[in-house]
Amino acid sequence: MTTTHATGAGREQLPALAAEDLVVEFPAGRGRKVHAVSGVGLEVAAGETLGILGESGCGKSTVGRSLIQLPPPDSGTVRLGATTLTGLAPEELRRARARIQIIMQDPVSALNPRRTVKDLVWEGPSIWGSGGDARDKDTRIDTALRDVGLDPATVRDRRPHELSGGQCQRVCIARALLLEPEVLICDEPVSSLDVSVQAQILNLLETTTRRRGLSMVFIAHDVSVVKNISDRVMVMYLGKTCEVLPSDGMHHEAVHPYTRLLLASLPEAQRGPAGPRGATDGTADASPAAELPSPLDPPSGCRFRTRCPLATGRCSGEEPALREIRPGHQVACHHVEPRRNHP
Numbered sequence: 262m263t264t265t266h267a268t269g270a271g272r273e274q275l276p277a278l279a280a281e282d283l284v285v286e287f288p289a290g291r292g293r294k295v296h297a298v299s300g301v302g303l304e305v306a307a308g309e310t311l312g313i314l315g316e317s318g319c320g321k322s323t324v325g326r327s328l329i330q331l332p333p334p335d336s337g338t339v340r341l342g343a344t345t346l347t348g349l350a351p352e353e354l355r356r357a358r359a360r361i362q363i364i365m366q367d368p369v370s371a372l373n374p375r376r377t378v379k380d381l382v383w384e385g386p387s388i389w390g391s392g393g394d395a396r397d398k399d400t401r402i403d404t405a406l407r408d409v410g411l412d413p414a415t416v417r418d419r420r421p422h423e424l425s426g427g428q429c430q431r432v433c434i435a436r437a438l439l440l441e442p443e444v445l446i447c448d449e450p451v452s453s454l455d456v457s458v459q460a461q462i463l464n465l466l467e468t469t470t471r472r473r474g475l476s477m478v479f480i481a482h483d484v485s486v487v488k489n490i491s492d493r494v495m496v497m498y499l500g501k502t503c504e505v506l507p508s509d510g511m512h513h514e515a516v517h518p519y520t521r522l523l524l525a526s527l528p529e530a531q532r533g534p535a536g537p538r539g540a541t542d543g544t545a546d547a548s549p550a551a552e553l554p555s556p557l558d559p560p561s562g563c564r565f566r567t568r569c570p571l572a573t574g575r576c577s578g579e580e581p582a583l584r585e586i587r588p589g590h591q592v593a594c595h596h597v598e599p600r601r602n603h604p
């Protein structure tokens with residue numbers, strides 16, 4: 262198994278979050294298994310946002326869930342600062358979970374419909390027993406609601422069905438932030454919301470993480486959303502990492518054939534006149550190439566080879582390792598040389 266790491270350049274501090282060689286497989290009957298995540302690693306520095314990009318089914322959510330140990334990966338390690346989460350005893354893991362929070366795609370179903378907003382926002386301290394002194398509970402709930410742009414007097418006694426989707430997502434964010442986590446995992450946090458509300462929530466996440474110095478893993482399949490909010494972007498294909506690169510200049514610097522295919526799917530206004538060309542609507546699923554192969558039986562060697570225009574014999578026999586081609590830029594491809602712009 263080749264381990265792949267998404268690491269930033271030249272860091273000396275302990276990363277806020279680090280994962281190594283994550284493997285997640287799901288039983289699929291008759292002795293078969295879904296190879297959802299196969300040896301993925303990543304690092305997120307304090308205050309940094311790492312975007313995870315890739316088309317539907319490539320393993321983004323499975324990586325996100327294994328980072329918070331819900332469920333833990335089949336193998337590999339996850340470290341939150343100096344704490345190794347993998348292998349922690351249940352009670353220790355429960356305490357550590359307050360330090361790493363997740364925001365899910367569907368805010369309405371993430372909230373218990375029978376509870377009021379104030380109880381939902383206070384759910385963390387009541388479950389984890391952390392979050393400080395409960396005597397100032399009401400003040401802290403109101404502050405948390407104000408911080409995400411909600412008026413406490415209007416919403417604190419409402420239930421989720423009395424709120425819009427955007428308001429529900431703000432409640433989810435308030436609930437996560439109240440625990441003062443070090444890392445926020447956002448799994449498609451805006452894809453179920455109206456377009457007009459998406460920008461507000463993205464703006465809220467961006468300003469909040471910057472203000473609090475929070476680290477974030479931001480998962481989505483929309484290239485422009487991930488690129489805009491992230492410092493670095495990790496591109497996944499069929500359970501593997503293809504490329505990790507700074508989001509600034511991504512359109513010109515990307516060299517992995519799959520990343521270039523994703524970028525080519527953006528309209529020209531988003532990719533820029535010099536970016537890779539292709540077609541359609543700006544999501545990774547809009548790739549002009551064939552379907553994603555089955556994760557039950559991934560291709561040998563490079564998993565992208567069945568769709569790659571540059572594949573050679575070596576690509577079917579040998580899995581490409583993720584290599585640094587310049588500081589902060591890593592690629593898993595046999596035919597990309599260090600410091601060259603195109604494979």
Ligand SMILES: Nc1ncnc2c1ncn2[C@@H]1O[C@H](COP(=O)(O)OP(=O)(O)OP(=O)(O)O)[C@@H](O)[C@H]1O
Binds near residue numbers: 296315317322323324
């Ligand atoms: N609980 C599960 N049982 C079996 N297979 C699963 C389970 N969860 C995920 N998978 C499979 O694992 C692979 C990765 O799924 P995952 O949800 O991580 O993809 P994703 O990149 O988040 O996709 P999307 O963009 O659609 O959310 C897929 O083939 C999926 O069908």
Ligand code: SF4
Binds near residue numbers: 567594
């Ligand atoms: S290793 Fe081969 S198949 Fe994989 S991306 Fe590179 S050229 Fe394409």
Ligand SMILES: [Mg+2]
Binds near residue numbers: 321322323
């Ligand atoms: Mg997902």
